[in-house]
Amino acid sequence: xxxxxxxxxxxxxxxxxxxxxxxxxxxxxxxxxxxxxxxxxxxxxxxxxxxxxxxxxxxxxxxxxxxxxxxxxxxxxxxxxxxxxxxxxxxxxxxxxxxxxxxxxxxxxxxxxxxxxxxxxxxxxxxxxxxxxxxxxxxxxxxxxxxxxxxxxxxxxxxxxxxxxxxxxxxxxxxxxxxxxxxxxxxxxxxxxxxxxxxxxxxxxxxxxxxxxxxxxxxxxxxxxxxxxxxxxxxxxxxxxxxxxxxxxxxxxxxxxxxxxxxxxxxxxxxxxxxxxxxxxxxxxxxxxxxxxxxxxxxxxxxxxxxxxxxxxxxxxxxxxxxxxxxxxxxxxxxxxxxxxxxxxxxxxxxxxxxxxxxxxxxxxxxxxxxxxxxxxxxxxxxxxxxxxxxxxxxxxxxxxxxxxxxxxxxx
Amino acid sequence: xxxxxxxxxxxxxxxxxxxxxxxxxxxxxxxxxxxxxxxxxxxxxxxxxxxxxxxxxxxxxxxxxxxxxxxxxxxxxxxxxxxxxxxxxxxxxxxxxxxxxxxxxxxxxxxxxxxxxxxxxxxxxxxxxxxxxxxxxxxxxxxxxxxxxxxxxxxxxxxxxxxxxxxxxxxxxxxxxxxxxxxxxxxxxxxxxxxxxxxxxxxxxxxxxxxxxxxxxxxxxxxxxxxxxxxxxxxxxx
Numbered sequence: 001x002x003x004x005x006x007x008x009x010x011x012x013x014x015x016x017x018x019x020x021x022x023x024x025x026x027x028x029x030x031x032x033x034x035x036x037x038x039x040x041x042x043x044x045x046x047x048x049x050x051x052x053x054x055x056x057x058x059x060x061x062x063x064x065x066x067x068x069x070x071x072x073x074x075x076x077x078x079x080x081x082x083x084x085x086x087x088x089x090x091x092x093x094x095x096x097x098x099x100x101x102x103x104x105x106x107x108x109x110x111x112x113x114x115x116x117x118x119x120x121x122x123x124x125x126x127x128x129x130x131x132x133x134x135x136x137x138x139x140x141x142x143x144x145x146x147x148x149x150x151x152x153x154x155x156x157x158x159x160x161x162x163x164x165x166x167x168x169x170x171x172x173x174x175x176x177x178x179x180x181x182x183x184x185x186x187x188x189x190x191x192x193x194x195x196x197x198x199x200x201x202x203x204x205x206x207x208x209x210x211x212x213x214x215x216x217x218x219x220x221x222x223x224x225x226x227x228x229x230x231x232x233x234x235x236x237x238x239x240x241x242x243x244x245x246x247x248x249x250x251x252x253x254x255x256x257x258x259x260x261x262x263x264x265x266x267x268x269x270x271x272x273x274x275x276x277x278x279x280x281x282x283x284x285x286x287x288x289x290x291x292x293x294x295x296x297x298x299x300x301x302x303x304x305x306x307x308x309x310x311x312x313x314x315x316x317x318x319x320x321x322x323x324x325x326x327x328x329x330x331x332x333x334x335x336x337x338x339x340x341x342x343x344x345x346x347x348x349x350x351x352x353x354x355x356x357x358x359x360x361x362x363x364x365x366x367x368x369x370x371x372x373x374x375x376x377x378x379x380x381x382x383x384x385x386x387x388x389x390x391x392x393x394x395x396x397x398x399x400x401x402x403x404x405x406x407x408x409x410x411x412x
Numbered sequence: 413x414x415x416x417x418x419x420x421x422x423x424x425x426x427x428x429x430x431x432x433x434x435x436x437x438x439x440x441x442x443x444x445x446x447x448x449x450x451x452x453x454x455x456x457x458x459x460x461x462x463x464x465x466x467x468x469x470x471x472x473x474x475x476x477x478x479x480x481x482x483x484x485x486x487x488x489x490x491x492x493x494x495x496x497x498x499x500x501x502x503x504x505x506x507x508x509x510x511x512x513x514x515x516x517x518x519x520x521x522x523x524x525x526x527x528x529x530x531x532x533x534x535x536x537x538x539x540x541x542x543x544x545x546x547x548x549x550x551x552x553x554x555x556x557x558x559x560x561x562x563x564x565x566x567x568x569x570x571x572x573x574x575x576x577x578x579x580x581x582x583x584x585x586x587x588x589x590x591x592x593x594x595x596x597x598x599x600x601x602x603x604x605x606x607x608x609x610x611x612x613x614x615x616x617x618x619x620x621x622x623x624x625x626x627x628x629x630x631x632x633x634x635x636x637x638x639x640x641x642x643x644x645x646x647x648x649x650x
Contacts, residue, residue, distance in 0.1 A: 001523045008511035304507040307468055308568075309496025309524050311489065406469035409503065409580075410459075 002314060006321035009294065020283075020290040021329035027276070027283035028334025028385045029341060032378055034272040036342040036371035042265060043372055045258070046228060048192040051131040054254045055098075055221035056228050057238055059083070062248050064218075071104045071117065071218070073173035073211055077249070080217030084125070090244070093225045093237055096128035099217030101207045105200050107150075108167035108179075109158035116154055116198040118170065120207020120217075129223040132188060132201070138162040139186035145206045148182035152189040153197040162187055168200060172212040180210065231255045280385075284392045287326055291319065291396035302400055303408025312401040319397040320390055327389020331382040338378060345371030413480060415575060415608055416442040416465065421474035422631075423460050434460040436631035437474070444575065445606040447599060449622030451613050456628040458612035459580055465610065466499050466578045467491040479575070496524050500569030500607075502579035506561040508553040514540060514564045515549045521572045539567045543597060559590030563597065570601055579611045583618055595621045 010017050050056065060068065061075045077083060080099035087097045101120035106113060123142040127133055132149075133141040139162045142149055148166065160166055162184055169179045182202070190196055208214050226233060231253045238251030255262065295302070302315060349370040421438040424431050435457045442448060450458050463469035464476055467483055476483045478494070486494065500521075501507075508517050515536055522532045540549050543563045553561050562582060569577050579598070583591035595618060602609050611618055619625050620639065627635040 001520065004516075005509070005511065012511055300505070300507060301509060304501075304503065304509070306492070307466065307495060307501045308521055309492055311492050314524075404469075406463045409463070409468065409507075 002318045003321055006318050006325060009298075009318075010322050010325045013294075016290060016293070017326055017329070020286050021326050022333055023286045024280075024283040024327065024330025024385055024389060025333025025337050027280040028331065028381045029337035030279045031273070031276040031381050031384075032334065032338025032374075033341045033345070033371075034269075034276050035374055035377045035381075036338075036345055037369060038265065038269040038272060039374050039377075040345065040370050040372035042262070044191065044370065045261060045265065046254070048190065049254055049258055050228055052135070052190050052192045052195045054257045055129045056224040056254050057222040057234050058252050058254070058257060059087075059220040059222065059241075060218075060250050060252065062250050065250055065252060068102075068218075071102050073103065073213060073218075076101075076173075076213055076216035076218055077220060079215050080220055081122070081215065083245075084220050086245075087220070087222060087241065091237070091241065094222050095225055096125070096223040097220055098122055098125040098129045098223075099204060099220045100126070101204055101211065101213065101217045102219070103170055103207065103211055106169040107154065107158060107200060108169060109160045109164070111159045112157060114154060114157055116151075116200055118168065118200045118202060118207065120202055120204040120211075122204045129221050132190070135188055135190040136186045137189035139184070141186055142201060142203055143185075145203045146182070147185040147203065149186035149188050149201040150184050151196040151199045152187050153193070154199070155184065155187055157197075160184060168202075168210075170210055172210065174212055176212070178210050228254060280388070283330070284388060287323060287330075287389050288392060288395055290326065291323055291393055292399065294322065295319070295396055295400045299403060299408045302403055303405045306403070306405035307409065316397050316401050319400050320393050323393025323397075324386065324390040327386040327393075330389055331385035334385050335378050335382045338381065342371050342373060342378075345369070346373060414441040415444040415446075415479055416440070417475075417477040418442075418465070419475045421461075421464065421476060422472045423457070423464065423469070424472045434631055435464075435471070438628075438631075438633055440626065440633065440636070442608065442610065444608055445602070446624060447602045447609045447622055448624045448626065449611045449613055449619050450626045450628060451619050452628035452634075454614075457631040458628055461628070462578050462580050462610065462612050465576075466501060467495050496521070497572070498575050500572065500574040500577040502562070502565050502569045502577065502582045504581040504584045506553070506558070506565045506585070508561055508564055508568070510553050513550045513552055514545060514556070514560075514567075517553070517564055518567045518571050521568065525572055536567075536571060539571055540564075543567050557590075558586050559593065562586060562590070562594050566594065566597060566601075570605070570607065573605060574607065576608045576610065579609065581613055581615070582611060583613070583615050588617065591615065591617060 059077065061077050064072055064075050077099065084097035084099050087094050099122065103118045105116045105118040107116055121142070136149070137152055150160070150166070155161065158166065164184050165181050166184060167179050167181055169177065171177055188195065188199070188201070204217065208216065224234060224237065234253040238253070242249060242251050305315065349368050351368045418438050418440040421435055422433070423435040424433050438461060450461060452458055460469065464471050467486070470484070478498070483491070518536045518540060519532050522535065537549065540546065543566060545560060545563055545567070548556055548560055553564065556564070583594055586594060598609055599621065601607060611622065613619060622639055625637050625639055626633055
């Protein structure tokens with residue numbers, strides 16, 4: 001009976017109830033939207049890293065991790081192909097392994113010169129771990145020694161196109177300056193701005209010759225079975241391999257290698273969630289206000305109910321159910337509105353390039369943001385809105401239970 | 413033993429530093445089955461007296477015993493239980509719950525008493541037929557006239573067959589014909605079920621209708637008389 005009464009009371013002022021529920025819904029929609037955006041961005045960053053830059057687990061020579069962006073050539077993995085083959089053979093979780101040799105590059109075009117980084121890769125093995133080839137926008141991927149593939153933004157900055165010649169200046173492991181001329185055989189346009197803006201790819205064999213590092217690589221990228229987000233398992237595997245093959249190597253997960261990026265995106269997410277929280281609080285103030293209004297206009301009725309023998313507990317339950325019904329509706333609106341926004345964000349996305357142009361970010365993230373469906377979070381948001389609305393109703397409910405029946409009846 | 417015994421009852425209201433003495437020493441005995449009217453000018457303490465008898469308010473001093481139980485000894489919960497089980501209320505403004513139908517309004521006291529659904533349906537429908545509301549069982553209060561609403565309120569007060577019904581100016585918002593019909597209805601139920609009715613009223617018609625008339629003035633009983641009406645329906649008598 002209390003539930004029936006609560007439902008009917010809630011719809012006594014349908015417009016007021018709906019406005020309150022929609023306000024809660026809008027707050028929850030913001031939460032869902034922000035979550036979708038950040039999960040989308042995080043997953044995009046992860047995909048971009050895994051498709052182009054680092055695999056799930058990366059082997060480095062011991063001691064170079066901190067200086068890896070300086071591309072040291074004095075400490076490399078000797079006989080990298082042999083180690084790759086061994087890792088593939090010995091560990092069933094290792095689907096594929098590919099060596100890469102990174103090095104500093106000064107790229108010289110006829111009109112401009114820029115610093116970047118070079119990457120010597122074994123095109124066939126690399127394709128088993130990364131997905132660079134599908135991102136070729138012009139020309140073709142590396143096929144033979146002497147080929148060069150360049151990031152699209154770097155090419156644009158150097159004012160070079162497919163078939164143009166570029167001078168690649170490097171310094172070998174012995175410190176000898178080397179300048180070679182390459183014809184651009186492919187332009188790479190990935191979703192990873194770091195690659196687009198800085199990278200030059202040549203074959204591993206070419207790189208080993210130029211850098212005078214025969215058979216060596218700066219890292220071996222291991223493509224591992226299972227979910228990339230399961231970094232705990234990746235660490236366990238890394239520790240196991242490290243123990244098996246001796247201490248001259250270190251293993252890092254893709255997440256460790258990009259921890260700084262996730263730290264920044266985590267901070268941004270916190271700000272986003274804080275904004276959503278403020279919106280929710282405003283909506284909850286709305287529900288308190290609605291319930292207080294509802295109580296004040298029903299004081300004589302509540303007095304009558306008390307006179308008939310309703311206990312304070314009965315009144316409290318009825319009010320809580322009223323708040324709960326509004327919260328339920330708010331949760332429902334939130335999920336419906338949130339789902340609508342998430343569908344738009346996921347299927348259409350937000351093209352920020354129209355807003356700020358092709359801005360070079362230090363993030364492996366392009367400017368066409370896409371949301372991600374996170375149904376678990378939607379369910380969480382629904383229950384959060386529902387439960388918090390119910391609990392917050394305790395505040396105005398105190399007022400209702402404090403009303404003495406004789407006072408309430410006097411206000412008829 | 414009288415159903416209700418009131419001794420030296422006083423009630424003060426404090427508004428800021430001003431103390432208003434609403435009741436100044438009431439002594440009364442009301443027997444089971446009485447049809448009694450408490451009259452007096454505004455501010456004479458009628459409603460206050462009714463509220464205290466109905467466990468809706470507490471006295472400043474003095475005692476009120478209902479069937480031998482001193483109401484002052486009861487906790488809030490016990491007072492709510494007593495209201496639920498033994499006292500019915502009829503209000504001047506009917507005080508029906510507007511979102512519920514006539515049936516549902518009358519059903520509430522039985523739900524609180526945990527009656528079965530089937531028994532509730534039978535009892536409520538029969539009583540609504542008895543009070544002449546057969547056609548209005550599933551109407552909401554706002555779709556009914558004042559007289560019909562007051563009949564629903566009376567049915568709600570009587571459905572649990574309380575020993576005592578307190579009616580605060582029950583005819584004040586009704587025209588004289590409807591008021592008379594309402595009084596007739598209450599008197600009939602008083603006769604049939606031996607329910608004790610205590611009214612507060614300004615209305616001459618109600619005063620004439622009651623078996624016993626108590627006049628209050630400035631918070632005191634100024635007169636307590638039997639009217640010329642039919643012999644009251646008490647077994648014990650005062």
